[in-house]
Amino acid sequence: MAEKFPRDRFDEIPDDLQRVGAHRxxxxxxxxxxxxxxxxxxxxLLVGAGIFGLSLVNGSIDFHGPSGTGSRTASTTPTATPTPTIVPTVNPSLNVNVLNGTAKEGLAASVGEKLKAAGWKVGALANADKTDLAATIVYYGDPANQAAALGVAQSLPGATIQQSTAFSDTGADITVVIGANYPG
Known part of the structure; x- marks a missing residue:
């Protein structure tokens, strides 16, 4: 049962006080x-400072102004940059795998011997998954091996080169797939 206390000054709250709770x-x-x-x-401000900082790091903003002291009156024409010529090389430190893509028996072994005589380190000799390939292609994965791939292709008549990562899981730097156009 609730006990009733006598009414005192704390029971009457003035109307202009508008307080919620005892102290708020x-x-x-x-x-x-x-x-x-x-x-x-x-x-x-933080996003703007970040964009400005990245622009400074990337070199998009230049505080030095134009390098010429005089006014430019004549327009300059861009000069053509020469395309570098790739020279075929022989790199005996690279592994070369040879795959026979024809129905002719022993072709991978004979091409392997020819490459060894040319100074290449020959790894695996095997048959390709298809025996009806038309062209002999020298595949290389790393662009730095393009000159070496040209050197291998130069040792094999009718061979072309192509960059591909299809043979990267074999561990070979260069993979030769012999096609029907190989005269051997």
Whole structure:
């Protein structure tokens, strides 16, 4: 049963006080938007500083101005850059695998012997998964081995080179797939 106490001065709250609870006054309207505004301003400043910093690091912004001291009156035409010529090389440190893509027996072994005589380190000799390939192709995975692939192709009449990562899991630097156009 609830016990009744006599009424005292704390039971009567003035109408103009508008307090919630024992010690809190009501919040002013619109007070939460101030924090949102400061957070948005800080975000914009940080993103702008980040973009400016990245532009400086990447070299997109140049504080030095134009290098010429006089005014430019004549337009300059761009000069053509020469295309580098790749010279075929023999690199005996590279592994060369030979795959026979024809129905002719022993062709991979004879091509392997020919490459060994030319100074190449020959790895695996095997049959390709197809026996009806028309062209002899020298595959290389790393662009740095393009000159070496040209050197292998130069040792094999009718061979062409092609960059491909299809044979990268074999461990060979260069893979030769012999086709029907090989005269051997």
């Amino acid at each position: 006054a009501p919040r002013r309207r619109g007070r939460g938007w101030i924090a949102v505004g400061w957070a948005a301003l800080a975000t914009v």
